[in-house]
Amino acid sequence: MSPEQRLASLLAMHGENELVEFKEAKNQYAFDKLGKYFSALSNEANLCGQSRAWLVLGVKDDRTVVGTQFRTKTADLMSLKKEIADKVTHRLTFIAIHEVAHPQGRVLLFEIPAAPQGLPIAWDGHYFGRDGESLGALNIEEIERIRLQNRADDWSAVTLPEASLEDLDPEAIEQARKSFARKNPRLIAELEAWDTPTFLNKAKLTINGKITRTAILLLGLPEAAHWLNPSSATISWILKDRDGLERDYQHFSCPLLLSVDEVFHKIRNLKYRYLVEGTLFPEEVEQYDPYIIREALNNAIAHQDYTLGGKISLVEFEDDRLCFSNEGGFIPGSIESVIHADAPETRYRNRFLADAMVNLNMIDTIGSGIRKMFQIQRNRFFPLPEYRLNERRVQVTIIGRVLDQAYARKLAACPELSLDDIMLLDRVQKQQPITDQQARHLKKRGLIEGRKPNYYISAELAEQSGDKAEYIRYRAFDDQHYKQMIIECLEKFKTARRSDIDRLLLDKLPDVLDANQKHHKVKNLMQSLKNQGLIENDGRIWRLSNP
Structure with a gap:
């Protein structure tokens, strides 16, 4: 509405x-x-x-x-x-x-x-x-x-009376101790004296020595995953080519504390080179910042609605995209509210699981993880993370390359832009809709031009970044300019078919228009000239009215 x-x-x-x-x-x-x-x-x-x-x-x-x-x-x-x-x-x-x-x-x-x-x-x-x-x-x-x-029931805090320490992976427990020590350096001396049951209680993985769903999820042996039925403890990694066809896949189960690293190493994180504004030397970076991969994956684990029985998925596309998704609605409501608050979440779907993941250094408590993901992509001049939210699923897409070289140059030329403005410009570069109010705000700051819905980066910003040619590609000339081109064509060649006019104009119309919009633009220009009595047609042949 x-x-x-x-x-x-x-x-x-x-x-x-x-x-x-x-x-x-x-x-x-x-x-x-x-x-x-x-x-x-x-x-x-x-x-x-x-x-x-x-x-x-x-x-x-x-x-x-x-x-x-x-x-x-x-x-x-x-x-x-x-x-x-x-x-x-x-x-x-x-x-x-x-x-x-x-x-x-x-x-x-x-x-x-x-x-x-x-x-x-x-x-x-x-x-x-x-x-x-x-x-x-x-x-x-x-x-x-x-x-x-x-005080509603927390799925992750439920204890499993028939499960025991034998259901936990010794390697995962050892890794949990190391992660706990990194997160809590002041407790290292005490940690060395704790036996396994004491450590699991202190790390909030068990409750009074009883194995919880959280303990099985993060530290359980693969064969212990049955304790979570009908919920799934699975992360699926899928590799797809540029046509969306599946090329490879692998499923990872308990213990998720170790599986996260295995999933991380499946990703083909290639080197990406691009020229930084103001230098002849190329910048070389990994396509995906490791922090972003781990943050997105660990968030999916922490916030998954396990009662729905679905899997966490990570789809890697060969056109340089990673797509993370998990079951369950996005509790904060919107990404904008998280970015603006920049504070700890006030409510978790799996509070017990989230607390354990904090203690194991998998997620943090200061609530700035998502904002940091946005800042990392902004500093690399890459497109911002894209969230698609509905009542049953959260999907996060990370692009591992510069999507629009002009957009990247503009960010480099204007480091003072706020994250709010960058998020709006990111939508413009992805040709996603913005509201009328947002458009007025960006136009008032001289950041965009054009008419709804075909906005493009403004001349002022293009001037700052030296990207005048890119600006011309997106800016529309006055209609009279295109009409004069049609008149000059008919003056020189006497007659022309519509296909001839298309070849004359289509590649000169602004790139912000799609093919269908360009076609209608040419049609409207010719109709306007006809209504003015300047040109006429005989079937498919066009000529000047007064040659």
């Missing part, structure tokens, strides 16, 4: 409720008030079992649109995400801020996420809620209702 459609649906409501708040805010709106409503609407969305709530500025209580002048500068408006996160618990912030040009005035739609399961949201240390249309403190009973949500 577009922002305009969303506004229409909200205006069609009978009135405000716990999940929707209208504010006139004709000129300004208090930042503290905005934060209190963020807390209240987020908590109420959780309690109502909804994924989001809405705060609407520029609309009166009776749903009359009056428009708002609150933060009219795009940069000031977008900075609200960080400003809100700085004072909200767990650094939660808006899913999105939508700006709608309504006929009666500018309207802002603040899309507020529901409080995470088990975690009520506070503004500046205080919990807020709603009683009908009124803003007030969230009562103790409602706070506890949210907190109790986090």
